[in-house]
Amino acid sequence: MSGNVFIVGLGLIGGSLALTIKNQHPHAKIYGYDVKQSEIETASALNIIDEKVTSFHEGAELADLIILSTPVLEMEKLMKQLSSLTLKENVIITDTGSTKGGIMQLASKLLQKEVTFIGGHPMAGSHKAGVESAKVHLFENAFYVLTPQLSTSSEKVEELKDWLSGANSHFLVLDTEEHDYITGVVSHFPHVIAAGLVNLAKKNADKNPLISLLAAGGFRDVTRIASSNPNMWKDIVKQNRLNLLDLIEDWMMEMRNIQNVLAEEDEHAIIRFFEEAKEFRDSLPVHSKGAIPSYYDLYVDVKDVPGAIAGITSLLAKQSISITNLHILESREGLLGVLRISFQKDEDRSKAQVLLNHNNFKTYEAA
Numbered sequence: 001m002s003g004n005v006f007i008v009g010l011g012l013i014g015g016s017l018a019l020t021i022k023n024q025h026p027h028a029k030i031y032g033y034d035v036k037q038s039e040i041e042t043a044s045a046l047n048i049i050d051e052k053v054t055s056f057h058e059g060a061e062l063a064d065l066i067i068l069s070t071p072v073l074e075m076e077k078l079m080k081q082l083s084s085l086t087l088k089e090n091v092i093i094t095d096t097g098s099t100k101g102g103i104m105q106l107a108s109k110l111l112q113k114e115v116t117f118i119g120g121h122p123m124a125g126s127h128k129a130g131v132e133s134a135k136v137h138l139f140e141n142a143f144y145v146l147t148p149q150l151s152t153s154s155e156k157v158e159e160l161k162d163w164l165s166g167a168n169s170h171f172l173v174l175d176t177e178e179h180d181y182i183t184g185v186v187s188h189f190p191h192v193i194a195a196g197l198v199n200l201a202k203k204n205a206d207k208n209p210l211i212s213l214l215a216a217g218g219f220r221d222v223t224r225i226a227s228s229n230p231n232m233w234k235d236i237v238k239q240n241r242l243n244l245l246d247l248i249e250d251w252m253m254e255m256r257n258i259q260n261v262l263a264e265e266d267e268h269a270i271i272r273f274f275e276e277a278k279e280f281r282d283s284l285p286v287h288s289k290g291a292i293p294s295y296y297d298l299y300v301d302v303k304d305v306p307g308a309i310a311g312i313t314s315l316l317a318k319q320s321i322s323i324t325n326l327h328i329l330e331s332r333e334g335l336l337g338v339l340r341i342s343f344q345k346d347e348d349r350s351k352a353q354v355l356l357n358h359n360n361f362k363t364y365e366a367a
């Protein structure tokens with residue numbers, strides 16, 4: 001496709017979408033705007049955008065596709081501005097926000113009937129922020145929720161899917177309320193709990209410094225998302241607060257239940273508590289990216305000798321296999337350690353496994 005695409009908010013998500021659109025539609029012209037001039041400059045230097053725009057108005061009025069990718073409460077202010085601009089006749093406006101209720105309400109209240117607004121939520125990302133973390137493959141295999149208005153034609157929805165086809169995501173059309181309820185359960189509430197767990201550990205670490213030293217392994221795994229951008233999450237939890245308030249009530253009941261069975265030392269009930277969680281967790285699909293995307297992990301036995309890890313990373317680099325994370329799970333002097341390498345794509349993990357096995361490393365897909 002060709003035309004002018006205007007990305008507002010040149011962060012992780014806006015930058016990654018710019019890359020996927022340019023990759024799929026090389027004739028499209030990508031215009032970018034951000035309140036932070038530094039982000040515009042970085043996006044331009046990294047060739048993530050073709051043209052820098054000095055005001056929101058300027059970009060909006062020349063665009064065929066407008067993508068709002070700022071924190072969700074900022075988007076609401078931008079929607080108000082959009083309602084007073086002269087936009088192109090066939091423009092499509094979409095957003096990338098993690099909540100859909102507020103923006104969809106504003107779209108139906110503010111925008112003229114002829115303007116197409118289709119809510120969007122690429123359900124993949126990371127705890128990192130900023131355009132320098134943008135990646136063309138970020139949304140691959142992830143779900144990409146669309147929430148069209150009732151009045152939106154299926155042709156317009158298809159046109160937006162065409163624009164976004166380079167993301168290689170699975171599109172899912174959802175009702176706004178359903179979207180906010182589901183993402184509340186599987187994404188927003190887990191972020192609240194992760195932050196709560198870390199805050200709890202911090203309070204205890206003030207009493208005993210060994211807590212910080214030993215807060216590794218599983219603790220780091222379940223709390224990775226507590227390193228997410230606080231400002232972005234402030235907006236998300238404010239927007240989805242009614243669902244979150246209900247979930248907090250349910251959670252308190254869950255905790256009250258485990259508190260009672262522990263107090264009573266009811267072994268059967270304690271086993272049931274863990275069993276129920278394990279059964280459901282083990283039944284979840286492993287290869288699809290959910291709201292909190294999994295990375296494709298590969299475990300490698302490594303000898304505790306100088307240069308062992310560098311040897312592995314240089315093998316991968318020579319084959320241009322990119323990794324998203326490295327973590328030493330176990331390393332004791334003179335013994336084998338286990339290195340966990342995370343990849344963004346299953347395909348990269350498979351290539352790495354073949355390569356490392358060929359070079360006599362022992363690898364596993366599960367720890």
Ligand SMILES: NC(=O)C1=CN([C@@H]2O[C@H](COP(=O)(O)OP(=O)(O)OC[C@H]3O[C@@H](n4cnc5c(N)ncnc54)[C@H](O)[C@@H]3O)[C@@H](O)[C@H]2O)C=CC1
Pocket residue numbers: 008009010011012013014033034035036039069070071072074078096097098099121122123124125126127128129130131229232236
């Ligand atoms: N980070 C993630 O993993 C995901 C985030 N989202 C959603 O996507 C949106 C963007 O998130 P990220 O890219 O992660 O955040 P980010 O913090 O990396 O980027 C947001 C950018 O918006 C800019 N900005 C803020 N207010 C602005 C305004 N009024 N006008 C122009 N630019 C403005 C900021 O300067 C920043 O560069 C958020 O609504 C978030 O809820 C959706 C899926 C995943």
Ligand SMILES: O=C(O)C(=O)Cc1ccc(O)cc1
Pocket residue numbers: 097098122123124125126127128187225228291292293
């Ligand atoms: O860091 C992670 O894994 C995330 O949870 C990414 C994420 C953040 C916000 C979303 O709306 C969807 C996905």
